[in-house]
Amino acid sequence: MLKLYYARQSLCHPDIDSRTLIRRIDFEPPLNDGCFTVGATFSTTDEHPRPADSTQKNTNRMNIDKSPSAFPIKNEYNFLAHCSVSHLYQPAAEVAKHCIDRQVLAGRQMLFEYSGEQHIANNFYRNFAAMMKTDADNITMTTNTSEAICMIANGYPWKSGDQIISYVNEYPANHYPWVLQTKKHDVELIQLADCDVPQIDHPKAAPIPDSFARGWSFDDLVSHVTDRTRVIAISHVQFTSGFAADLVQLGEFCKDRGIDLVVDAAQSFGCLPVYPEQWNAAAVASAGWKWMLGPVGTGVMYTRPDFREKIAITMTGADHMKQDTQYLDHTWNPHTNGQKFQYSTVSYSLLDGLSSIAKDLFGKQSMEEVRDHNFALQDIAIEGLDGDLYQPVLHVPQHRSGILSLIPKKHSAPEICAVLEKKKIIVTPRDGYIRFAPHVCTTEDEVQQAVEALNAVS
Numbered sequence: 001m002l003k004l005y006y007a008r009q010s011l012c013h014p015d016i017d018s019r020t021l022i023r024r025i026d027f028e029p030p031l032n033d034g035c036f037t038v039g040a041t042f043s044t045t046d047e048h049p050r051p052a053d054s055t056q057k058n059t060n061r062m063n064i065d066k067s068p069s070a071f072p073i074k075n076e077y078n079f080l081a082h083c084s085v086s087h088l089y090q091p092a093a094e095v096a097k098h099c100i101d102r103q104v105l106a107g108r109q110m111l112f113e114y115s116g117e118q119h120i121a122n123n124f125y126r127n128f129a130a131m132m133k134t135d136a137d138n139i140t141m142t143t144n145t146s147e148a149i150c151m152i153a154n155g156y157p158w159k160s161g162d163q164i165i166s167y168v169n170e171y172p173a174n175h176y177p178w179v180l181q182t183k184k185h186d187v188e189l190i191q192l193a194d195c196d197v198p199q200i201d202h203p204k205a206a207p208i209p210d211s212f213a214r215g216w217s218f219d220d221l222v223s224h225v226t227d228r229t230r231v232i233a234i235s236h237v238q239f240t241s242g243f244a245a246d247l248v249q250l251g252e253f254c255k256d257r258g259i260d261l262v263v264d265a266a267q268s269f270g271c272l273p274v275y276p277e278q279w280n281a282a283a284v285a286s287a288g289w290k291w292m293l294g295p296v297g298t299g300v301m302y303t304r305p306d307f308r309e310k311i312a313i314t315m316t317g318a319d320h321m322k323q324d325t326q327y328l329d330h331t332w333n334p335h336t337n338g339q340k341f342q343y344s345t346v347s348y349s350l351l352d353g354l355s356s357i358a359k360d361l362f363g364k365q366s367m368e369e370v371r372d373h374n375f376a377l378q379d380i381a382i383e384g385l386d387g388d389l390y391q392p393v394l395h396v397p398q399h400r401s402g403i404l405s406l407i408p409k410k411h412s413a414p415e416i417c418a419v420l421e422k423k424k425i426i427v428t429p430r431d432g433y434i435r436f437a438p439h440v441c442t443t444e445d446e447v448q449q450a451v452e453a454l455n456a457v458s
Helices: 090-106 109-113 120-132 145-155 176-184 218-224 247-257 305-310 348-360 367-384 413-422 444-456
Strands: 139-142 163-167 188-192 229-235 260-264 283-287 299-303 390-392 404-408 428-430 433-436
Touching: 090 109, 090 348, 120 139, 120 299, 120 348, 139 145, 145 176, 145 260, 145 283, 145 299, 163 176, 176 188, 188 218, 218 247, 229 247, 247 260, 299 305, 367 404, 367 444, 413 428, 413 433, 413 444
Parallel strands: 163 188, 163 229, 229 260, 260 283
Antiparallel strands: 139 299, 283 299, 390 404, 404 433, 428 433
């Protein structure tokens, strides 16, 4: 049973030094009544259970500046589509802009300004290692999820007859790289069938129509595993229904059988705890512009050291070798840490902006607090939605995510989303669902405004 409660707007401001939000920049966003505190308690069997003695009394109190100074999109929109292309966190934009401005004014000399403690790549590795609870050597800078998964799939040591298991309704970034392997090698891609998924006992819960993408069954997955299964490639959160995989369970299963678990975390990273080593994951990849609130064209990948060692290099270039800028030294000596997959120049300005979010926004509270905050906001929406107009998909705790998917009963999802957009409220239609996705910047009032607008579309 899931237990949640909501706290009204906090009367105190965030207890942070806002000057630390931006490195190298004299930028200090004002803190005002955009601050909002939400509390949540859980009694669950989810991936990251709370200690037994805290299930009744633990409160989640996050101090985040939710004002338009930090999130300027609030000047125009009530944005509840963080599972899509999100708005950019203003302090991160300033970090990226500073780097671009230095290139404008100094050219290559700006590279020497980012040294020591300001080294962009080293900060990126450290910040995301902290967020994933791993070592910095396991982190790679990427441009998107597809790039990361392609490098893994194309470099995997396939043998004739090997099998890959995935889900029939996977997002293309975690589908086509594996399809490509079946065209290049004598390997088989097994796609788990879509099926109904368990939901909590709630008056508004009902079976999801089978015309919708729903989720997959662990028992079905187990039934397809053979001694030829090499990789299970699955999204942490399905982009349509919001169904989250129980990756602790799946990771233990894979570890016991020597199967490599590759996870697309684009719909969870920045919203749910993403701890690859607790999942026994071989690789985890994510984009930076959804729940991370970062720039488009950025991403991050984790690889486990033993897994990384067996992945062949399929793309290489000037930045690939340990001899760094000694470009006439053509010794084949590639990096063996996460830089193994960084083959050439990246967008340092954008990646520095993304890195600053990992440190200065998500580094200020635990990812469990972020998760609980977002779930509490969802529950406000669930409580207020008109059950005659919408059927919310109410996943059991171990399969819950940041996406609250709604099945409209009287109008199509695109029609309803278009009506809300005219009111400057952004939610997204996807394959029949309306995806309602509040985040750390969302206030209770914004959720209630959206619910009222949804209920008015009758």
